[in-house]
Amino acid sequence: MKKILLILSLLFFGFAAFAQDDNSNDDRGGKLQQRMQEYIQKRLNLSKGEAEKFSPVFLRYIVELRKTHRENASDKIILQQKIADLRVRYRNEFRQVLDEQRANKVFEAQREFEGKIINELKNRQLENRPLRRTRALFQ
Numbered sequence: 001m002k003k004i005l006l007i008l009s010l011l012f013f014g015f016a017a018f019a020q021d022d023n024s025n026d027d028r029g030g031k032l033q034q035r036m037q038e039y040i041q042k043r044l045n046l047s048k049g050e051a052e053k054f055s056p057v058f059l060r061y062i063v064e065l066r067k068t069h070r071e072n073a074s075d076k077i078i079l080q081q082k083i084a085d086l087r088v089r090y091r092n093e094f095r096q097v098l099d100e101q102r103a104n105k106v107f108e109a110q111r112e113f114e115g116k117i118i119n120e121l122k123n124r125q126l127e128n129r130p131l132r133r134t135r136a137l138f139q
Contacts, residue, residue, distance in 0.1 A: 033062060036113045043109040044102045053097040058106070061090045 037058055041051045064086055072079040087107055094103035 032117070033059075036062075036110065039113045040106060040109040043112070044098065044105055046098070046102075050097060054094070057090070057093050057097060061086070061093075064090075 037055060040058070041054065046054055065083070068082045068086055069079065072082055091103055091106070094106050097103075098106075
């Protein structure tokens, strides 16, 4: 359980490392953030016009999500409440760009992407760890 929490923490703090300044409105972002955005756009089958309108809103959502994590990291209950409030607010903003069904699926696609990243990190960790039998041979 601690490993999963550590990986999730690293994932969310990783967004901060790849992020642009909170006040910046340009389209530069980290590779992970860009890949998440591309994944969600493909998962929701966004048209080019929808993707252009969706990108800045999603970028603001990610920036605010990181900020919320930083500010409320010490109190998990408050953090969960703030994230829920943030998602409700941004769901309404996503509805202005997308239909209601796809606006609701943005967060589901985000969780899927994060799950894939976590699995990838676990797989890389396992690949770098020697097998127990092999370790026993070297002792």
